[in-house]
Amino acid sequence: xxxxxxxxxxxxxxxxxxxxxxxxxxxxxxxxxxxxxxxxxxxxxxxxxxxxxxxxxxxxxxxxxxxxxxxxxxxxxxxxxxxxxxxxxxxxxxxxxxxxxxxxxxxxxxxxxxxxxx
Numbered sequence: 001x002x003x004x005x006x007x008x009x010x011x012x013x014x015x016x017x018x019x020x021x022x023x024x025x026x027x028x029x030x031x032x033x034x035x036x037x038x039x040x041x042x043x044x045x046x047x048x049x050x051x052x053x054x055x056x057x058x059x060x061x062x063x064x065x066x067x068x069x070x071x072x073x074x075x076x077x078x079x080x081x082x083x084x085x086x087x088x089x090x091x092x093x094x095x096x097x098x099x100x101x102x103x104x105x106x107x108x109x110x111x112x113x114x115x116x117x118x
Contacts, residue, residue, distance in 0.1 A: 062114055073102055 080087060080095050109115060 059117055063117070066109060066114060070102065070106065073098075 076098070077095065080091050084091060084095075
């Protein structure tokens with residue numbers, strides 16, 4: 001049993017050792033001069049215009065949460081799609097009910113205006 005896991009264990013040990021060695025080398029020989037330009041936030045190749053303390057609107061968080069919710073629910077369809085023949089017609093019926101409930105939830109959220117960017 002251990003022989004089948006041996007390559008994975010060796011790979012994890014080597015990966016951890018290389019990652020740890022690079023992190024240690026960076027702290028030992030890396031430059032430590034902090035300048036205001038280096039301390040500025042940086043994202044996507046452009047300097048950020050957002051200053052500390054800026055507040056996002058609630059619609060940003062609402063849309064992000066809805067995306068995560070629907071995205072995770074769709075992931076549940078993958079195992080059934082792979083093994084639908086093994087599960088039979090019962091799984092197909094349950095999948096149709098699940099998709100119907102997702103559609104009802106999506107229409108409810110849409111009608112309530114939660115997807116409108118304000």
